[in-house]
Amino acid sequence: MNEKGLLIVLSGPSGVGKGTVRQAVFSRPDAKFEYSISITTRKPREGEKDGVDYFFKTREEFEQLIKDDKLLEYAEYVGNYYGTPVDYVQETLNAGKDVFLEIEVQGAKQVREKFPDGLFIFLMPPSLGELQNRIVGRGTESEDLISNRMEAARKEIELMSMYDYIVENDDVELAVDRINAIVLAEHHRSERCVSKYIKLLEVK
Numbered sequence: 001m002n003e004k005g006l007l008i009v010l011s012g013p014s015g016v017g018k019g020t021v022r023q024a025v026f027s028r029p030d031a032k033f034e035y036s037i038s039i040t041t042r043k044p045r046e047g048e049k050d051g052v053d054y055f056f057k058t059r060e061e062f063e064q065l066i067k068d069d070k071l072l073e074y075a076e077y078v079g080n081y082y083g084t085p086v087d088y089v090q091e092t093l094n095a096g097k098d099v100f101l102e103i104e105v106q107g108a109k110q111v112r113e114k115f116p117d118g119l120f121i122f123l124m125p126p127s128l129g130e131l132q133n134r135i136v137g138r139g140t141e142s143e144d145l146i147s148n149r150m151e152a153a154r155k156e157i158e159l160m161s162m163y164d165y166i167v168e169n170d171d172v173e174l175a176v177d178r179i180n181a182i183v184l185a186e187h188h189r190s191e192r193c194v195s196k197y198i199k200l201l202e203v204k
Ligand SMILES: Nc1ncnc2c1ncn2[C@@H]1O[C@H](COP(=O)(O)OP(=O)(O)OP(=O)(O)O)[C@@H](O)[C@H]1O
Pocket: 012, 013, 014, 015, 016, 017, 018, 019, 020, 021, 134, 135, 137, 138, 169, 170, 171, 172
């Protein structure tokens, strides 16, 4: 029987670069994770595609998914719902593959309760000034939404102590190196790795 995969959760304040770092993680030729595409009621930004960046749903459709227990976690974030499809995550982990979630902190808290053995990584900006520059520089939010996101960011940063690791995103490729090193170390620390090597002792 397959060993289960590792659930990796990348979280952090809005605009820190989670999406950018996640894309860089997956563009490495040796990336071994499966990305769980989230479901949202937010309108697609320019260039975003349904089923690639998100599954875009109406509020009614999303609320039906909540009722049908189809979400591993969900949160309402700055006026929109965001959630993780539970079946995809369970099936992929059961197939022995690592699953990578990029979600905000309320959702990460719910995942922690259901998957205490998951690997929780918090992405930090070099400073709050730099965080604001990144949100403004992205040019996707109105002024109102930027100040809502900055306010949310301060509350999100306060929760960083519930994570296993804090990774600074001063440079995207360096942040990816750090995340890959943490995942590798976690695999080597796990019971399944020990049991794999313990088998060597059984060979006479
Ligand atoms: N290390 C970095 N240095 C400078 N700019 C960065 C870095 N990482 C990301 N950025 C830029 O910061 C902006 C926000 O990044 P991104 O959209 O990936 O953040 P996010 O955390 O996914 O945001 P949200 O939570 O709002 O979706 C983008 O314009 C991106 O190009």
